[in-house]
Amino acid sequence: MERREMLKIMAASIGGSVALPESVFAKMGEPFDPSELTFFRPGQRAQVAMIAEAIIPKTDTPGAIDAGVPGWIEVIVKDCLDPEDQQIILDGLSDLMRRCQKQHGKDIGQLSGDEQVAFLTKMNQETQTEKRNAQKAGKNPRRTFLDQFKELTKFCYASSEVGATEAFEFVFVPGQWIASKPLEPGQKVWAM
């Protein structure tokens, strides 16, 4: 539904003649200002972008970087994660860089797409094993860096304007409920 049509219904429901203030559409949070990103050091920030893009690369639809995912990750890590998980992210960034340098002699962003997937798959297997070993030793480890980072990347991508509207089908006001309809070829997943 178009915004204009929605405004019309909404205006009708508060009494027709009342002009709806633009504040009805006020945003709770303005999109963050990239110059205000303060959590990561510049090197870490670049690392975040490379890993996010390796997880969700540009294909026929935009990748994580074009969708602004790295900035959102930084804001969420800074304000929403508790200190233990923040540390997992920070440690994980260094750990990933070390592993990549050791195996390939370069940053993850410099690897080909296939190499990135192979590298992340291997690192994931290794860190999952480390986690299981810690559990066997009676510890209660949190989710691994890659699990956390991947979920954040996915969440921010699907919630971003570019991701939601270009890689997914974004229908803010569906207007009806259809409990069953055929899945047509090329139908993208609902963004929300």
Add this chain to the structure above:
Amino acid sequence: MNLNTKGKAEHTFDAIVVGSGISGGWAAKELTEKGLKTLVLERGHDVKHIIDYKTANSAPWQLNWMNKPSRDMLKQQSKQARTGYTVKPEAGYLFVDDEDHPYEEVKRFDWMRGYHTGGRSLMWGKQSYRLSPLDMEANAKDGSSIPWPISYDELAPWYDYVERFAGISGSKEGLAQLPDGVFQPPMDLTPAELDLKAAIEKKWKGRHLIPGRVAHLTAPTEEQIALGRASCQYRNLCRRGCPFGAYFSSQAATLKAAANTGKMTLRPHSIVHSVIYDEKTEKAIGVRLIDEVTFETIEYYAKIIFLNASTVASTAILMNSKSRRFPNGMDESGSLGGYLMDHHLGVGASGVLDTHQDKIHYGRRPNGFYIPRFRNFSEKAKGNYIRGYGYQGGGMRQGWNRWIDGFGAEFKKKLTSFGPWTIGMGGFGECLPYENNRISLSKKKTDKWGLPLVVADAEFQENELNMREDMMNDAGEMLEAMGAKNVRTRNRKPSIGLGIHEMGTARMGSSPKESVLNKHNQVWGAENVFCTDGSAMVSAGCQNPSLTYMALTARAVDFAVSEMKKGNL
């Protein structure tokens, strides 16, 4: 406090309603439509319909942290956050700040509150079911507590009445344990849900799966359209406030109808301290409130007072209403504060389907399916307990928000393609009324308005805990019966309050010796004071209770006004 005659006249109304949530809105509508000049007191700030739903039209990227709660929010609202879903940027501001609104917990008590016009009618789950004769006769039959002083048949016309106005979407099923009502068209079940329905109804005689009954318009009446309410648009962003007025809230429905009469005065920021009782006339004459902002103490007067502050809050007001006649608050039975109930949840099952891969759904249905109670009704309990439970659930096609292995282009392709259908359900179990599940007022601690803090001392007991094994296993067996894969059952330790269905603490009854309210919801000994929110509940059933509060309220107002006209109040 001294008021001159004019001042007193300005503070005098025909009726006062304390609270503007689901039941308070109904009291306001019914009283004003019967011609009474009515003052509605809301303890929190005003939230105007649509205009103040500040996140209602925000896309995910327009919300702070893309709608993830920040550490600061979780700290500020540490108790409200216990549900795991209430404290988020989209609507967290509609739940209270726990630092400003503390309470004491002898045992863990999760008290979810919304202090603003409309109360929790803005954020409620909207599931709307009638209690049945089975529920309302249970106390009398099994003797676990006092009987309801009214029968289902006495309440039934009032259910009809409130359903017609509120707008309930649902299907007629002819089930004795879940009476039909006045419904607008139901929301269709998905293919996964229809398969589950077929499997259950084939294997177990007496078990049924039906579309959830929910307070959303699907075919609005002329009356609803005239109020500015439109059909559900299937956004499922309800808890931000609905810009279409499609679900029942005080703002969209009852308060709007009350305002249309020209008889309602709504006063926000009005924290009611107590009911003022006059020893000579043996009646209440008004209420004393504290202005939330100015901290001033102010009195208002009326012939009829409706307490609809919510369970616990209405009880706290009654406890604080002390007089020579009522030295311990407005109750002579000792039952005030006792018999706190909630539904116990956190138990159920989920599974994955490998069928219907060629089908999807469109729209976001703010609803699911419902499985009415069958234990200790059509089937005996396996475990050692009385009463029973119902389930709410959904069978939906998975989208991006599922776990997907891998990285890179292949991962992205899966992410943007549909996953399998999954199906799950969670139980809502009845909680018995126990005298020792109590709330009281702190003798030492007060809040910043000087009101004594509420102290909760309650927990689920043997009967509830004994029920949960069946609740979990039945859910798992039903999913297995339909051929679901990877069926997982769960049974987390339940916590009282988390159902956000707190009930009891000022119960109705047939005698002032054992109850706070009579069969018309009048306070025994102060008959012009009515309480018709969840406090009045005598037993809990296993159904979501708000519809019952609506019916009790409309019924009590009808009685109150007719008594007033006869000169009896």
